[in-house]
Amino acid sequence: MELFISQNIQESKLSLTVQLFANYLRATSRKMVNLTPLTKITQQSLQLAHLPLLIKSTSDAQGQEQPVHTANPSSIMLEIARSVYLEEVLFGKPDSLTRLEILSFIELSIRLSPSDLATMINDHLSMKMFLVGHSITTADIVALAHLLHHFNELADHEKFALPHVFRWIDHVQHLPGLLEQVQQHNLFVSFPDESNSQPPSKSQLKKLAKAQASKEKKVGGESKAPAEKKAEVQSQTTNASQSTEATNNEEKKEAPKQEKKPKQQQQTKKQPAKKAAEEAIPEISQMDFRVGKIVKVWVNPNSEKLYNEEVDIGNGEIRSIASGLQKLVPIQDMTDAMCIVLCNLKPRNLAGHVSHGMVLCAETPDRNTAELLQPPAGAQPGDLVTFEGYERRPPDALNPKKNPWDVVAEKIKIDENGVALFESIPWTVTGKGVVTSKVIKNGVIH
CATH class of the missing domain: 2.40.50.140 (Nucleic acid-binding proteins)
Structure with a gap:
């Protein structure tokens, strides 16, 4: 079987998914599957509309081999599992409740945003080691592939807020066949620092912002040449008397404007509220x-x-x-x-x-x-x-809050x-x- 995937797995979670799955089953090393990453240019030149794509040969009624193309990720992984005789282990028995639940998790992993998926399975995993049953299934590998990027972008305190998902990711990513692939693609999710289990306070954020502003101001001041600084001082001295007189005149002119400013601000504040009301969608x-x-x-x-x-x-x-x-x-x-x-x-x-x-x-x-x-x-x-x-005008998902x-x-x-x-x-x-x-x-x- 020939399996074509996108070379840029950072952009294609589905390609990452089937690659993790094939390597976890050692299907490539057993030469059951020949895996080929393609660039976008190569994909276009071969006129392949979708990746990943599995091509296998089957015999027709006359006994001649014909290529069959499969682009559905679930079908691709099912074919790979069959090739190494692990279909029932990773997908459950045909027509069983286990298979239905595994396919449901695969669908949700593909359809949901990573944040929604993480929240949903965090509750599900509170008393479970794996998503379905008592051992790893295709559901775990697919969900892992769709969450690795997301968890690598989370701060430590955000990981602590999803303890069951993080425990599950840490366990699954260390499994033989998955660990090597996760590390190869720089997607390994590190253990959070317990000292950062709480989000930064408002005062800490203010201090960080103040320190950053001070640093930028200092760098900006040091970047000026001595001649520029001298010219700047002379310019300030020369214009001092002129600016004093101009300031007095401007204060008189601006006095009425200061009275109108609060009204303008009130109008500005009212406009977004009015616009939001106009755009409100009936329930x-x-x-x-x-x-x-x-x-x-x-x-x-x-x-x-x-x-x-x-x-x-x-x-x-x-x-x-x-x-x-x-x-x-x-x-x-x-x-x-x-x-x-x-x-x-x-x-x-x-x-x-x-x-x-x-x-x-x-x-x-x-x-x-x-x-x-x-x-x-x-x-x-x-x-x-x-x-x-x-x-x-239905959204993809209703706001639960x-x-x-x-x-x-x-x-x-x-x-x-x-x-x-x-x-x-x-x-x-x-x-x-x-x-x-x-x-x-x-x-x-x-």
């Missing part, structure tokens, strides 16, 4: 509601309330989601069911399962009966839910006809119809 416009289809569902083994689901949300994307519906919705009603999904919640760990979204339900006010919200007939996974009078979902949740309901409403506006799938509940009337939505 409902920030919701990324889509039609989904639950393609797989099972009981969470660590919870009496949660189902774990795989949900197709369109464009070939399968989301891992956990829903607290065990006691409200029978599992047979969840299987292969169409649903409505809030897709731009930040991923979080729920009872050992990574949940990246929310499946929405209609419920009676007493919360004793629930039903999945029903998309209109003909709706397909990925279809967007809209609200008349509001433009869809000031979560607009909390505001929207108080304004959504099921009316007496079973139609889902935001205030008095129906949830609509354009060209298909409105979102409804078959069973619940005058209910709430969660």
Whole structure:
């Protein structure tokens, strides 16, 4: 197999990922994989649109070998693991919950920013040595590759704020096959100095700034030639009398301006606030509601309330989601069911399962009966839910500190006809119809 990666791994985390993976399995030294780094110029001359790229030969129906190109990082690593007979060790058994969880972590590592990824898995690793199971898997290698640059840029006190992630990085980066690669690319994450476990105080920052300013002033003064200094002194002496008279005149002229200055400052302060208000996006416009289809569902083994689901949300994307519906919705009603999904919640760990979204339900006010919200007939996974009078402007992830979902949740309901409403506006799938509940009337939505 031929594996082409970007020569500049500082810019390509995916190339770094597959390189770490191949070397950890000794696939290159065993000559299972021929790894070739390419410059951008070479990549363009070979007309390779994406890197990393794996090319392997397979036999067609006539027995002739044909090259097969694979650019998906997960598929590349799966092929490498198979070549050294470690597929189940590093990916879990096919169709197992372990494999699903590993693939979920791979997806999150690629999609999330390094800071969000670090925060998310710091909580997950509080009682774990590895991300999935009791030994290293592909999930650990992929997450490590996406965090090495980030952790090398953190200050010591920032590393101390993520103790579980740092412990995990320190352990994984020392594993044989990974340590050599991490050191070779100057990505080894050093142990933080305990004396720097707290961020610098305001007074320390002021002292540092003052010392820096003094140093710059001193350097600037010393850089002047003696002749320049002498000329400067003479110039100051010659103009002293002129400047005194000019100063008196200027003070008279500037006196009225000083009275107006506070008003100008007030206007300047008001303008950003006014601009921010104009640019404020309504909470409902920030919701990324889509039609989904639950393609797989099972009981969470660590919870009496949660189902774990795989949900197709369109464009070939399968989301891992956990829903607290065990006691409200029978599992047979969840299987292969169409649903409505809030897709731009930040991923979080729920009872050992990574949940990246929310499946929405209609419920009676007493919360004793629930039903999945029903998309209109003909709706397909990925279809967007809209609200008349509001433009869809969802961010990639809702702000958890000031979560607009909390505001929207108080304004959504099921009316007496079973139609889902935001205030008095129906949830609509354009060209298909409105979102409804078959069973619940005058209910709430969660």
